[in-house]
Every structure is written in structure tokens, then in C-alpha cells.
Amino acid sequence: QEDISRKVAATKDAMxxxxxxxxxxLETITGSKESTKNELLDSVANSGKALLxxxxxxxxxxxxxxxxxxxxxxxVNQSQEGMVQKLETSSEAASRRSMQTEAxxxxxxxxxxxxxxxxxxxxxxxxxxxxxxxxxxxxxHCAATSEVLERGLVAQEERMADVRRQNMMIMDxxxxxxxxxxx
Numbered sequence: 336q337e338d339i340s341r342k343v344a345a346t347k348d349a350m351x352x353x354x355x356x357x358x359x360x361l362e363t364i365t366g367s368k369e370s371t372k373n374e375l376l377d378s379v380a381n382s383g384k385a386l387l388x389x390x391x392x393x394x395x396x397x398x399x400x401x402x403x404x405x406x407x408x409x410x411v412n413q414s415q416e417g418m419v420q421k422l423e424t425s426s427e428a429a430s431r432r433s434m435q436t437e438a439x440x441x442x443x444x445x446x447x448x449x450x451x452x453x454x455x456x457x458x459x460x461x462x463x464x465x466x467x468x469x470x471x472x473x474x475x476h477c478a479a480t481s482e483v484l485e486r487g488l489v490a491q492e493e494r495m496a497d498v499r500r501q502n503m504m505i506m507d508x509x510x511x512x513x514x515x516x517x518x
Contacts (some may be wrong), residue, residue: 346390387461
């Protein structure tokens with residue numbers, strides 16, 4: 336549009352210069368013969384018409400190009416608006432997908448955490464029961480061992496008492512045998 340404005344202004348300047356030159360020529364011709372004057376005026380008029388026709392066709396071409404440029408700009412603007420709408424739609428869809436993915440991941444993490452906690456609790460319960468059972472078995476073994484040990488100690492005391500009696504008897508027999516031998 337600036338080019339068109341410049342060209343129109345340049346053409347206007349050229350026309351003004353042409354008009355001023357025509358006036359100068361008219362003043363120069365005023366003193367000349369009438370037939371020369373008419374010929375010159377016809378020549379100037381014809382050249383002015385030709386310049387006006389050329390100017391008119393240039394302006395028509397410029398207007399056509401301006402209209403084409405305007406149509407092109409309108410199409411570019413429509414294309415840009417379509418792209419903006421597609422980008423907005425795409426952005427909204429990506430945002431929705433992102434939110435859905437985050438929600439899905441959060442749900443999965445909660446499920447995994449619940450499963451891990453349940454598994455840990457179950458494992459701790461099993462280990463606790465197993466350890467409790469093992470400790471009860473060890474307690475039973477200890478009680479049985481203690482009982483066997485006590486019975487063994489009682490039996491050993493009885494045997495020691497028997498051994499002492501037997502020793503005393505043997506000593507009495509030896510003493511009795513020695514006294515007999517000495518007599």
C-alpha cells in the first residue's frame with residue numbers, strides 16, 4: 336500500500352509538472368501562428384491523453400494488485416486464525432491428557448502403596464506368627480530340658496547318695512577285714 340501511495344504521488348507530481356509545462360508551452364505559442372498553435376495544442380492534448388491513459392492503466396493495475404494483496408492478506412489471516420484454533424484445541428487436548436495421565440499415575444501409585452503396605456503387613460504378621468511359634472517351641476524345649484535336667488540332678492543326687500553309702504559300706508568292710516587280719 337505504501338508503494339501504491341508513493342506511485343500515485345509520483346504520478347500526481349508528474350501530472351502537475353506536465354500541466355505546468357503545457358502552460359509554459361501555451362505562453363510560448365501565444366505569439367506563434369494559429370495553425371502551428373493548433374497543431375501544438377493538438378500534440379500536447381494527444382500526449383496529455385496518452386499520459387492520462389497510461390496513468391489510468393497504471394492506477395488500475397495498482398488497484399488490481401492492491402485488491403489481490405488484500406485478498407492474500409485476508410487468506411493469510413484466516414489461515415492464521417485456523418492455526419491458532421488448532422493450536423488451542425491441541426493445547427487443551429494435551430492439557431487434558433496430561434491431567435488424565437497424572438490422575439492415572441496417582442491412582443496407580445496409591446494402589447501400589449496400598450498393595451505394598453498390605454504385603455508388608457501380611458509378611459510382618461506371618462513372620463510374627465512364625466517367630467512366636469518358634470519361641471513357643473523353644474520355650475517348650477527349654478521347659479522340657481529344664482525338667483530333664485532337674486530329674487537328672489535328682490537322680491544324680493540319689494546315685495551319689497548310693498555311691499556314698501556304698502563307699503561307706505566298702506570302707507566298713509575294709510576296716511572290718513583289716514581288723515580281722517590284724518587279729
